[in-house]
Amino acid sequence: GGMMGGSGGSFDILPISVDPSRRARIDRIPEGIGGTMPDLDIRGASRRDIALQSGMGGMFRRRRNQHSINGNSFEMDRLNFSVQRGATEIWAIDGQNMAHPFHVHGVRFQVLSENDGPVSSRNSGWKDTVLVNRRAEIAIRFDQPAPASTPFMFHCHILEHEDGGMMGQFSVV
Numbered sequence: 001g002g003m004m005g006g007s008g009g010s011f012d013i014l015p016i017s018v019d020p021s022r023r024a025r026i027d028r029i030p031e032g033i034g035g036t037m038p039d040l041d042i043r044g045a046s047r048r049d050i051a052l053q054s055g056m057g058g059m060f061r062r063r064r065n066q067h068s069i070n071g072n073s074f075e076m077d078r079l080n081f082s083v084q085r086g087a088t089e090i091w092a093i094d095g096q097n098m099a100h101p102f103h104v105h106g107v108r109f110q111v112l113s114e115n116d117g118p119v120s121s122r123n124s125g126w127k128d129t130v131l132v133n134r135r136a137e138i139a140i141r142f143d144q145p146a147p148a149s150t151p152f153m154f155h156c157h158i159l160e161h162e163d164g165g166m167m168g169q170f171s172v173v
């Protein structure tokens with residue numbers, strides 16, 4: 001196929017040929033630009049449940065403490081948990097029947113499942129944000145350090161949700 005453009009007729013500007021036999025996931029980086037990037041090894045990974053919660057009174061109201069994660073609305077002085085540097089964890093994210101673009105700072109991750117099923121091709125690569133459409137499991141390896149004084153954040157990327165408290169902080173030590 002090709003893309004068409006111009007008002008005075010149509011012409012090919014970019015031929016695109018998709019090879020459906022190729023995998024969408026990048027699972028290896030050529031040696032010339034730095035080498036391998038295998039899938040995360042999730043054997044023995046601990047599991048963490050992340051519930052993204054919207055309170056009563058309207059899901060899109062921008063009000064403090066309207067939204068939360070695991071029952072906690074964001075507090076600047078709260079460290080929600082600490083992760084061991086170098087560890088790999090599986091986060092089971094529950095969007096509670098609403099779609100939330102979930103973002104984690106300081107890491108890249110792989111999506112393991114969506115709604116207990118296989119991962120869509122658009123989510124098969126390395127991610128720092130994933131649209132959790134009800135539920136998703138992600139695997140994260142925590143390579144970047146973050147002391148408790150300057151922790152990383154994890155949050156929904158809907159502005160009304162994160163401003164309303166759907167955000168937390170974790171250290172990597």
Ligand SMILES: [Cu+2]
Pocket residue numbers: 052099100101156157158161166
């Ligand atoms: Cu949200």
